[in-house]
Amino acid sequence: MSAFFSVMARNETLRDGFGALNVSTQFTDFSSTALPPPLRFLLAIIMLVMIAIGFVGNAIVCLIVYQKPAMRSAINLLLATLAFSDIMLSLFCMPFTAITVVTVDWNFGAYFCRLSAMLYWFFVLEGVSILLIISVDRFLIIVQRQDKLNPRRAKVMIAVSWTFSFCISFPSLVGWTFIEVPSRAPQCVLGYTEFPADRAYAVTLIVAVFFVPFSVMLYSYLCILNTVRRNTVRIHNHTDNMCLSQVRKLGLMGLPKPHQMNVDMSFKTRAFTTILILFVGFSLCWLPHTVFSLMSVFSRQFYYSPSFYITSTYVLWLSYLKSVFNPVIYCWRIKKFREACLEFMPKTLKIFPKVPGRTKRRIRPSTIYVCSEYQSAV
Structure with missing residues (x-):
């Protein structure tokens, strides 16, 4: 044990010496590399608006699921957890x-620098884990026709995702990677390091946050798209054949012809499309940050370049945009959330009239579309 602590102390000494090297070789005049003051104030105001929208929008999502037992399905519990992680990120x-x-200076201390970096990765990783669980659930329902996720299992998966996210992000708080007080970035970011252990942890963190979820979600959604396309063609062909056979069997001039059959695929495809939009938003907001983090850790030239501060500012702003993006998509795409939001508003602001409730529907893998005489029965 004493040998372990001596090795850790020696590593910290080396890291401190390397940090001193970083300070001695970095650019000292950051006023010339930062954004102009008017643009800094404008960007800060936009971020404050993003904080307000992200907090209010995601809080409404959480309150709707909490106050309405009918909304506590497995998918809604996952969406509420995603909203909660975005709230924590906003706060x-x-x-x-x-x-x-605005200040171009970190005024919150070195320890809080590491803590804020740990919280940043913690809440981001939790949100990504929830998106990953949702994509696998959609894959099982639409492609494999297996509905494995009920509310009880969803709660277990949520607890596992929080534990996993904490275990992956916590080492950054205790110094398993080089995180510098942001003299050249508006937030504590992964810094350039030549230590293999620091680089290994940084790569593990980035792979867990982006590459693994992106690969799994991309594969799931490609399979879902292919399945939806094949099922749509097969169902329409089956409907046309059934309708023609019914017409031939009637064979009498006086009897009315059966109406054309319309198979109700909108409920499945719309729910899938909503999750697909969330995936696209996640990819667009986090791909630049992933490339930026890898270059920061491995490229000394990029990390010490005059454009690093401006690049980090825009990349961080784009990564935060995802927390505002999600509740807007919920209200736009999910009708139940939109109606529940209108029902929730009178209790707080007394503005909108109460909207009557709607019949509850649920995606079922065993659904069979039958061509009846007048309409498709589900």
Whole structure:
């Protein structure tokens, strides 16, 4: 044990010496590399608006699921957890970044720098884990025709995802990678390091946050798209054949012809399309940040370039945009959330009239579409 602590102390000494090297070789005049003051204030105001929208929008999602037992399905519990992680990101990370964008100086201490970096990766990783669970659930329902996820299992998966996210992000708090107080970035970011252990952890963190979820979700959605396309063609062909056979069997001039059959695929495809939009938003917001983090850790030239501060500012702003993006998509695409939001508003602001409830529907893998005489029965 004493040998272990001596090795750790020696590593910290080396890291401190390397940090001193970083300070001695970095650019000292950051006023010339930062954004112009008017643009900094404008960007900070936009971030404050993003904080307000992200907090209010995601809080409404959580309250709707909490107050309405009918909304506590497995998928809604996952969406509420995703909204909660975005709320935490808006409260514990974005305000400090907005302040630092204006002041171009980190005023919250070195320890809080590591803590904020840990919270940033923690809440982001939790949101990505929820998106991954949702994509696998859609894959099982639409492609494999297996509905494995009920509310009880969803709660277990949520607890596992929180534990996993904490275990992956916590080492950054205790110094398993090089995180510098942001003299050249508006937030504590992964810094350039030549230590193999630091680089290994940084790669593990980035792979867990982006590459593994992106690969699994991309494969799932490609399979889902292919399945939906094949099922749509097969169902329409089956419907046309059934209708023609019914017409031939009637054979009498006086009897009315059966109406054309319309198979109700909108419920399945719309729910899938909503999750697909969330996936596209995640990819567009996080791909630049992933490339930026890898270059920061491995490229000394990029990390010490004059454009690093401006690049980090825009990349961080884009990564925070995802927390605002999700509730807007919920209200746009999910009718139940939109109606429940209108029902929830009178209790707080007394503005909108109460909307009557709607019949509950649920995706079932065993659904069979039958061509009846007047309409398709589900």
